[in-house]
Amino acid sequence: MYIFGYLRASTSEQDAERAKEILSDFVEQKGMRVAAWYVEQESGASLQRPKLLQLLNDARKGDVIIIEQIDRLSRLNEASWSKLKEMLYKKELKVISLDLPTSHIALAPEISDEFTNSMIKAINNMMMDMLAAISRKDYEDRRRRQKQGIEKAKKEGKYQGRKPDLDLHEKIYKLRVGNQMSINETAKMIGVSARTVVRVVNKMKAEREEG
16 A cells, blocks of 8 residues: 655745645654655646646555645535546545544554444545535635625725735634634644734634625
């Protein structure tokens, strides 16, 4: 069994290295290592991701794909997500996401109880589908709000160009609110200041209450 790391390219080299270090540490704690890294330059809601397709081609039956967050794979439209799941199923590939604890069982010793093993896999698949749906909705909602905000700013003559890093803000919010990490833990994992974590979370909470 080989373990492959899949990362999304970041505008910050430091952020990409931080993610790689976190994933490597997690795997090494299990007494294993990452065999190869696939860093994706493309993004969006389709499966037109060269590195992901290369990974799926290189992987063999029973291999593992490890990612930092499930939305690295699941931020796809429904058709693309279904196609990806089919490709994973055919090769019996396991997906581990650090923000999905039920997926960590893939690196644990094989459970001899077939019923328990099947139940764990079923729960993990259900969680992945649920988080994929949430990721799609969040992605679409953020893009819609961003577009509405730009249009409004343009009409008022206030549009100043590039908006904040929405992906970074979403990651901060998910770790702090969704995973209930402390402010300092979130700041350390993302590589930002504690003040930034507080500011982003408060801003996103206000936006969601309005929206």
